[in-house]
Amino acid sequence: xxxxxxxxxxxxxxxxxxxxxxxxxxxxxxxxxxxxxxxxxxxxxxxxxxxxxxxxxxxxxxxxxxxxxxxxxxxxxxxxxxxxxxxxxxxxxxxxxxxxxxxxxxxxxxxxxxxxxxxxxxxxxxxxxxxxxxxxxxxxxxxxxxxxxxxxxxxxxxxxxxxxxxxxxxxxxxxxxxxxxxxxxxxxxxxxxxxxxxxxxxxxxxxxxxxxxxxxxxxxxxxxxxxxxxxxxxxxxxxxxxxxxxxxxxxxxxxxxxxxxxxxxxxxxxxxxxxxxxxxxxxxxxxxxxxxxxxxxxxxxxxxxxxxxxxxxxxxxx
Ligand SMILES: CC(C)(COP(=O)(O)OP(=O)(O)OC[C@H]1O[C@@H](n2cnc3c(N)ncnc32)[C@H](O)[C@@H]1OP(=O)(O)O)[C@@H](O)C(=O)NCCC(=O)NCCS
Numbered sequence: 001x002x003x004x005x006x007x008x009x010x011x012x013x014x015x016x017x018x019x020x021x022x023x024x025x026x027x028x029x030x031x032x033x034x035x036x037x038x039x040x041x042x043x044x045x046x047x048x049x050x051x052x053x054x055x056x057x058x059x060x061x062x063x064x065x066x067x068x069x070x071x072x073x074x075x076x077x078x079x080x081x082x083x084x085x086x087x088x089x090x091x092x093x094x095x096x097x098x099x100x101x102x103x104x105x106x107x108x109x110x111x112x113x114x115x116x117x118x119x120x121x122x123x124x125x126x127x128x129x130x131x132x133x134x135x136x137x138x139x140x141x142x143x144x145x146x147x148x149x150x151x152x153x154x155x156x157x158x159x160x161x162x163x164x165x166x167x168x169x170x171x172x173x174x175x176x177x178x179x180x181x182x183x184x185x186x187x188x189x190x191x192x193x194x195x196x197x198x199x200x201x202x203x204x205x206x207x208x209x210x211x212x213x214x215x216x217x218x219x220x221x222x223x224x225x226x227x228x229x230x231x232x233x234x235x236x237x238x239x240x241x242x243x244x245x246x247x248x249x250x251x252x253x254x255x256x257x258x259x260x261x262x263x264x265x266x267x268x269x270x271x272x273x274x275x276x277x278x279x280x281x282x283x284x285x286x287x288x289x290x291x292x293x294x295x296x297x298x299x300x301x302x303x304x305x306x307x308x309x310x311x312x313x314x315x316x317x318x
Pocket of ligand 1: 218221224226264267
């Protein structure tokens with residue numbers, strides 16, 4: 001098998017085919033964004049039948065480690081090729097940089113295990129059909145779209161709700177406003193809860209695609225948790241997504257965040273996807289794969305990762 005030049009259309013086609021085969025995108029949004037804007041690294045390998053591997057690596061904005069993923073054609077899912085795919089993908093990480101590997105297919109996880117990787121955490125996606133979510137409200141919580149003047153309160157609640165989680169709990173007002181540069185961000189898709197005129201919680205929604213929406217992050221002031229505010233916020237946010245055409249909603253969270261999972265389950269979400277982050281126990285970049293034989297197609301590093309529920313310790317990193 002040999003490598004070809006990076007070519008977006010053929011790569012996009014390949015990724016779409018693999019997604020159909022797996023029922024899930026083989027690369028996370030983080031990696032797809034890094035590929036699209038040229039800030040990640042990409043390796044594309046082909047054989048006589050076309051592309052069989054797209055490996056990607058993107059640097060994590062908070063601690064600088066590299067996150068790696070490998071999309072492998074169905075026909076190449078043999079143990080040896082699975083290992084080769086991981087080796088090729090890891091080889092695009094700059095020399096000896098610390099990296100982790102994300103994988104959800106059992107064969108890929110097995111291959112990673114043979115190469116010495118061990119699971120460090122898992123992230124789950126929960127989904128709900130909006131038609132199945134009860135939207136009843138007793139009206140005790142005032143929920144409305146955010147106003148620009150709510151930003152300081154949102155940031156303060158976020159940082160207190162996620163205190164102890166260095167990534168999630170370190171939002172700044174500037175960081176919040178930075179969300180506006182993402183296509184998906186729409187300030188009218190952010191709802192806040194008020195009690196006695198004070199902001200007591202917020203929920204950021206995201207339109208993923210067509211009929212799919214996402215609860216991007218929801219947080220309630222720690223002084224007000226357990227009073228139904230989170231539920232009111234989330235169901236109001238789901239209603240908003242429904243009004244904008246979504247029929248299904250997703251939310252991603254770290255599997256260890258049992259509180260969030262319990263919360264989302266109580267609203268009607270169910271876990272339907274699980275992916276793992278794996279690392280070499282030594283934490284170095286070595287897999288035994290010959291780096292010199294691997295091509296690197298993109299060299300700039302990812303400067304800024306989407307600050308989302310999916311990039312936090314409490315929530316997923318995909
Ligand atoms: C998760 C969070 C938003 C819940 O808000 P809340 O206002 O405390 O939740 P509510 O009072 O509306 O509870 C709604 C339901 O969730 C359930 N729930 C809430 N916290 C729970 C927990 N720790 N474990 C299990 N279930 C929980 C409640 O039992 C309730 O169900 P019920 O009405 O059937 O009794 C809030 O605790 C929070 O901000 N946590 C920190 C940030 C976070 O982890 N956000 C989610 C990930 S992005």
